[in-house]
Amino acid sequence: MKLARLTSSALGAVLIAALATTALAPVVSAQSAPPATVAAPQQSLADLVGQVNIPYEQFTLPNGLTTLVHTDRKSPLVGVTVYYRVGSKHEPRGRTGFAHLFEHIMFTGSENVENFDIPLEGAGSTPTNGSTWFDRTNYVETVPTGALDRALMMEADRMGYLLGAVSQERLDRQRGVVQNEKRQGDNQPFGLAEYLLSDRLLPIGHPYRHSTIGSMADLDAASLADVADWFRDNYGPNNVVLVLAGDIDAATARPMVERWFGDISRGPDVPQVQAGPVTLSAPIEEEITDQVSQTRISRNWTGPGVNDADAIPLQVGLYILGGLASSRLDNAMVYGPQVATRVGAYAQVHEQLSFLSADFDLAPDADRAQAQALFDAEIARMIGEGPTADEVQRAATQLIAGQVGSLERVGGFGGKGMVLAEGLLYSGNPAKYREDLLRVASLTPAEIRDAMARWLSRPAYTLAVVPGERTLDGATMGGWGDEAENPPPAPDAGGGTTAARTGPARDIPEAGPVPVLTFPTAEVARLGNGITVNLVRRTSVPTVTVALALDAGSAADSPDEAGRHQLMVDMLSEGTQTRDAMQIIREQEELGASIATSAGVDSTTVLLSSLTSNLPQSLGLMADITLNPAFRADDFARVQTQRLAQIDEEQTNPGALAGRAMGRVLYGNAHPYALAATTGAEDVIARLTPADMQAEHAEWFRPDLAQITVVGDVDMATLLPLLEGTLGQWAPRNSPRPVKAIDAAAPAPAPRLVVVDRPNSPQSVLVVGHVLPITGTQGGQEPLELANEVIGNGFLSRLNNDLRETRGWTYGVRSSVSQRVGQPAFTVSTAVQADRTGDSIRVILDQLAAFPGSRPVDEQELQRVTEGNIRGLPNRFETNGQVMGALLTNHLLGRPDDYQAQLPAIYGAIDAGQIDSAAQAFMRPEGMAIVVVGDRSVIEPQLAQIGLPVEVMEAGGL
Incomplete structure (x- = not known):
């Protein structure tokens, strides 16, 4: 990728995107009667699926370029998404990593554009970005409607007229960037495990075996001739899906697409490769040492591709096994015996196969054999018995509700353009997402059990990564795998000659008029206990986000208590006076809701994301978590152990180490900001007790420190009574407000x-x-x-x-x-x-x-x-989450609610x-x-x- 390595799968735009956790920040509390549990409404899964819809029109140019157009007029924006039907699985031996390296080269300019980002960002576009994966390469940007002509000209220019701008110098520079991208990933704890999974699961020469990032030797070998061959062989318009989503329609789009892309000649069709799943002849077990703080054990298989009938049952089954917060592995290992601090299970689904995995992080001082026995037993139980009907219902509700909430973004990674493009590219159907969601809604426990049995009863590769010295070298990993017998290719000798201009001279189109930012106006009300309520109504998706923000945060900790407040905040959803942790988790899953509690540096937030239809029940649960935490001793011991393990993990992560060190260097040990952006101090966390949590909650969770911000599909007449009946019951305090020591002087800057x-x-x-x-x-x-x-x-x-x-x-x-x-x-x-x-x-x-x-x-x-920022303001406030983030920042920094509306005048001056x-x-x-x-x-x-x-x-x- 241009800016970050992609981790989603071929089906990622649908189910993987739905699994993403929605969160902004932090939490609250008080003494009041717990709200009664309200049964979840009986909204069918089919009704939920009915709320997920991306209508489109389609046309194909004579040269084979297929265009999909989705109209969404909520903002003056168009997402431009371009998918090329070529990825790392098409690379030959000796050129691993080349598809991704070429993606980087595509950003360096074309015959008529020196730098794509300068004219696009100057017109208000998001930065151009792209990614490479096994099956495809994509490029994305979201532009103001008036800059669409400019964006299409640039995408067409590099699709048709690139080679005359690619020099040896540009190749060498991007080679260095990609090799540092590889080093950056390799340098992380567990950073080499991904190489081993594909190496052990697939035979040498299998198209999915070598990594997308490739090996250092192969990257060194890439030449300017390789660039030209790759471009001519794979980047023809007949291998492309172009999606325009947003403030555009097909009648307007077609002449624009024909103008810019119509003269580009067809190229060879990208050939299909044989790349199906592989069954190991016998189980494989391997242990390596790495600079990690905890032992991680994973069990891995290959599985079917995106269009196989078992693909969806396997994804949902693994979600139930280790993805849901109430998953089988969580219940068996994180709760109960507490032998693991984290568990997971997932299917990374690609066009022709998938990687199926389940893993756990061994808790400090836990018995590895006992933990692995529990891990194996839960996998075997899922294979043998399958899930319950209740588990299937909760998993499906979470997955589908997540997809409902993801429909705001028209472009970019995970946007509606990507969903349509992947459906057409991999399945021949842009509406494949609906088929998949309907399949999720109709799944039975028996279907999931049978799919799990077919695929997870096969021999597995088990990898244990244990703390110790790293002995493997990432620079030699990621390649074809036969380098011992077939030495890697010689490095590129350089001296390649830039091709002559291959296309006509074209001027960059002018950007249209500056779009007017219509930042929504907030309605303001006040609850009976004095809490201010700010509401921005937005009806583009049937969801509501509620943020209860408190003037607290990790800066509430004194210097000798770093991490105390954040640990308390993490404990809020671990149990209330009437609900235990698992009940809280299951109610969220039944409602298709998400409640996140977090402590930022200067504020604490409880954030609820709810379907509009389930808002009353979701608010009741949010209020109970906020006002009535129990801080039970067994729950506290579990979360305390997890936090200590997290601190240990930070001390093996280079970025986290730099952050912890710099906080102390800049602010000194006595300032509350010194460790405010970290998980705290190990000695502090180790000595805390449940009574400390109760005291911390009593001190900082009070209505006079709170403000409520709501964004989404609800009006004030409906919202206010719901809030009064829940958070409005929070009794005010007579004691003085607590004070944070953020005014303490930081040390004078010194080299x-x-x-x-x-x-x-x-x-x-x-x-x-x-x-x-x-x-x-x-x-x-x-x-x-x-x-x-x-x-x-x-x-x-x-x-x-x-x-x-x-x-x-x-x-x-x-x-x-x-x-x-x-x-x-x-x-x-x-x-x-x-x-x-x-x-x-x-x-x-x-x-x-x-x-x-x-x-x-x-x-x-x-x-x-x-001017570029002014033009790009609609991009910054496209989604409910972006609007919520802006409002919370305004509140935190004392800005007026209409601050964003003032930005065009401010920037212009x-x-x-x-x-x-x-x-x-x-x-x-x-x-x-x-x-x-x-x-x-x-x-x-x-x-x-x-x-x-x-x-x-x-x-x-x-």
Whole structure:
């Protein structure tokens, strides 16, 4: 992918998307009578499926390009989704990873467009993005309606007229980016396990065996001739599905598509490959050591492809086994004997086969043999007995309700364009999603049992990853698999010649008028206990999101209690006075609802996502969780163990280690922000008790700290009585409001260079930053936000262009200004190849020094971050979740509810001088602290050029 590795499967746009957890943030409580349990309404699964609908029109050009058009007029946006029928399964031996490398090259420009992102983002588009998987390669962007002509011209130009713009230099740069993407994935805990699964489950030469990212040797071997051959052989319009979804119709779209794509010649049809599932001749068991904190054991099989009759029963069966919060494995291993801190089961479904897996993380001090026996027994019971009718009903309700809630986004990953494209590409039917959901709704326990028995009774590959020294090398993994007998190809010698122009000169179309942002107006009411209610009614999907936000958060903890508040918040859904944890979970599943509790840095939130029809029952459950937590001793012991395991896991993860170290470096050990963005301190969590949880809840869960925000398909006349009957029963307090110590002074910014040693790391994680001399509630910070976009926040930023696109040392770099009520921090973070650690730090500091001194903001940058942002505002508030996030941020930082509506005028009034002044005031490299997490033996010799003494922090002490 251009920005992140894709993890969804071929069926991901439907069921996998439905499994995604909806969450924004945190929680609340008080003493009141628990609301009575309300039975779930009898809404049939067929009725739920009836609410999932993506109508479309279809046409095909003479050159074979097939276009689907879905009309959705809710926002002035069009999602552009392009699927090519070629992926990593089509790669030959010696060129693993090439389909994905080519995807990166497709973003580097065409014969008529030097850089796709500049004119698109300047017109208000989301950044262009793409991904490669076994079966396909896709490209996506969502543009204002007036910029659709521009987007189509660019997609057509690279589809038809690419080769004249691809140089050896561009190939070499993107090769470096992709190799750092591979290093970044490999560097994570358990990062090498995926290679082993396909290696052991499939024979050498099977199209799904080698990884999409490929091997380092094969990436080194890719040549400019390979680029030309791949383009000519696979990227013809007859191998493409184009989907336009949003503020467009087929009558308008067809002449635009014909204009830009009609002259592109057909190419060869991508050949079909033989790539079905494979049954092992005997079970395989393997154990490896890795830099992990817990043992993870998985059992794995290959299974059928997306169009097999067993595909849906297997997905639902594995969801019941280990995907539902009330899953079989959760009940047997996480609850009860508590031998696991996490379990999972899933089907990763592709066009011609699937990967079926179940796994668990062994709890600290648990007996591995006992845990594995329970794990095996639950799999065997599912195979032998199948699920109950109640389990099937709950699983189906959750899956279908999740899909109902996912229909807001027209484009991008997981949007409606992707759903239609995958249905046509893999199944010949854009409406395949409806067939799949109807199949989910009609499944019987016997069908699931029989499918599980057919596929999971076969010999399995069992992998145990245990804590220890990493001995495998990810650089040598991911390839064809016969490198021992057939040495890898020689590296590309370079010197390839760019092809001559292959197509006509074309001008980039002008973008249409600036779209008017119609940010919805919030209705405001107040409950009898004083809680303010803000409602934004949006009826595009039949769902409602309710957020109860409290002025609390992890910053409520004193420095010697880091993690206390967050642990309490996590305990809220573990049981109330009238419900145990499993009852809470099952009621959510029956309702098709999701209730998430979380502690942000400055606020705590209880977030409910509900079907409109089930809102009364869902609100009753939310109120009980919020107001009446039980904090039972056995539940507390289980969650405490999970939290301690999570802290141990953070100390093996390079990004988490960098975050824990930088918090202490910037804010010092005495400030509540020092560990506020982490899971807390191990010694604190270990000594907490259920009584501490009760006290913490009593102190911070009170109506005078709360505000309710609602977005979705409900009106105030209906909503207010429901809230009064639930959260309105929360009694006010007479005691003074508690106070957080966020006004404590942070240490003065000072240059420091801190190293956290993580041996055998192919990359170093860098964080550079300092605390800003402002607070988050001060107004007028928009020039700083735009300066941050110029320097590092976005694909077109200076840092990303330098470190990634020019040098190829990283997969990506990002700068940010943290959203804090108190003093925020400006930070730059990236993961770079280990041998370029010192050079990368120098580049970051040099870029900061040049802005604005020797390199003030230029006209193109100014247009992109001012007019481009104005044009792109509808993209930022397309979904209910985006609107909810904006409203919660307004509340947190003291902004008016109509702040987003003011943004066009605010951005329009900002000039280059204001952006330069913000950079000068807040982004100077002097006083920046630097944290490096990596292999000390490799990186420390490089750090002499930084000119600072090296401090070493131990991972175990963070």
